[in-house]
Amino acid sequence: MSNPQLHPDIEETAAKIASMEIRGAATIAAAAATALRTQAIECTAATPQDFESTLRAAARRLHTTRPTAVSLPNALRYVLRRMAGETVGTLRAGVINAADEFVDRLDRAQADLGAVGANRLRDGDTVMTHCHSTDALACIETAVDQGKSISAIVKETRPRNQGHITARELREMGVDVTLIVDSAARRYLNAVDHVIVGADSIAADGSVINKIGTSGLAVNARDRGTPVMAAAQTIKLHPDTLTGHTVEIEMRDEREVIDSETRDSIGDITVDNPAFDVTPPRYVDAIITERGQFPPESIVTLMRELFGESVDEPWEESKREKDV
Ligand SMILES: O=P(O)(O)OC[C@H]1O[C@H](OP(=O)(O)O)[C@H](O)[C@@H]1O
Incomplete structure (x- = not known):
């Protein structure tokens, strides 16, 4: 699968991060996780290997947008590490659950941090x-x-x-x-x-x-x-x-x-x-x-x-x- 089909949301999110229409380290991280979630839901790959290749390609596209905020690669890491299983269905569920969990943790972390500060x-x-x-x-x-x-x-x-x-x-x-x-x-x-x-x-x-x-x-x-x-x-x-x-x-x-x-x-x-x-x-x-x-x-x-x-x-x- 040399050229995986990326969902338009991946390109749109990547472009918005690069242009800073989406900006701020935490906001970028949430947007990247959400775009991977959409990619997983809409991915038409027939085999588990092709599904994984597509998600990795989507993550690479998001990763190349801005180099300094580590929240971006940390978000991609969080989601892709949880892409596990033997079938397209289980892989897809892993990505969706991880993206949801990531965004939820982000919100809770910010609230907890706010109380500390x-x-x-x-x-x-x-x-x-x-x-x-x-x-x-x-x-x-x-x-x-x-x-x-x-x-x-x-x-x-x-x-x-x-x-x-x-x-x-x-x-x-x-x-x-x-x-x-x-x-x-x-x-x-x-x-x-x-x-x-x-x-x-x-x-x-x-x-x-x-x-x-x-x-x-x-x-x-x-x-x-x-x-x-x-x-x-x-x-x-x-x-x-x-x-x-x-x-x-x-x-x-x-x-x-x-x-x-x-x-x-x-x-x-x-x-x-x-x-x-x-x-x-x-x-x-x-x-x-x-x-x-x-x-x-x-x-x-x-x-x-x-x-x-x-x-x-x-x-x-x-x-x-x-x-x-
Ligand atoms: O995650 P939160 O705290 O929202 O933002 C963290 C940092 O992201 C911003 O960068 P930019 O405006 O995207 O270049 C600022 O440098 C800001 O301090």
Whole structure:
């Protein structure tokens, strides 16, 4: 089966992840699992081998969209590892159940994480946010639900301005919001009780890989004595980093930074657009997960418990598929 027939939802989901119409590490993971579920339901493969080949090909297509958020390969791994059985029917059921279970666990993890993070927030606190993170917002929302009054300084987050989404959602929660440009962050840090960010990946040494600008913000916060918390459910833990791999930082299109007319008017320049950066563990006070809060340096213990020492890539083509 050299060219398995992929369901249109796979291509559509992959395109939306690549263009960031679907974005945010947890949201990407849920979308990928849901697309595999659709692929399994609609797959017309006649043999178990062809069914498995098709699901692996679908997972490969989803995997190639964005390289930094490990929630995506962790979602694919979760679903494909549970594709087991001797018949197309049992394989299909395995994928459907796994995808449902994954999305359900994702929601529950975010709620549990929110309760952990909310414990750090006191009535009357001001938080500073960067980008838009559903995990970070879960902490603030739980604190608000507990009756705490929270204010937020929201960084715009160039070039995609995800801060606008954060501002709207915080406003809907009843949080008092002040929107600032990214370069104003240091000016406001003295009035901030917590910097709270999300994560796209957490490395074994406790480094936080998150939206570009996070590391500079964390260094400034340390200088000002403002604690930094990274809200990251355990699907953000990057198992490959246990064996020394580094996390690839996505470079995005320059047109997100500058329109072509302005660029042409400037002349011959290079425009770089890294989407993420790496914040070393010494600038992060706590990683908030659904399993509790951890000093970044100790997160490796949880990673070993959850992933062991080696990770597979179940979306890779089998030898039989390659030989066809
Ligand atoms: O999983 P949740 O907490 O929602 O998001 C985690 C992270 O995903 C986002 O990346 P992008 O906007 O997809 O590039 C941000 O970097 C954010 O902190």
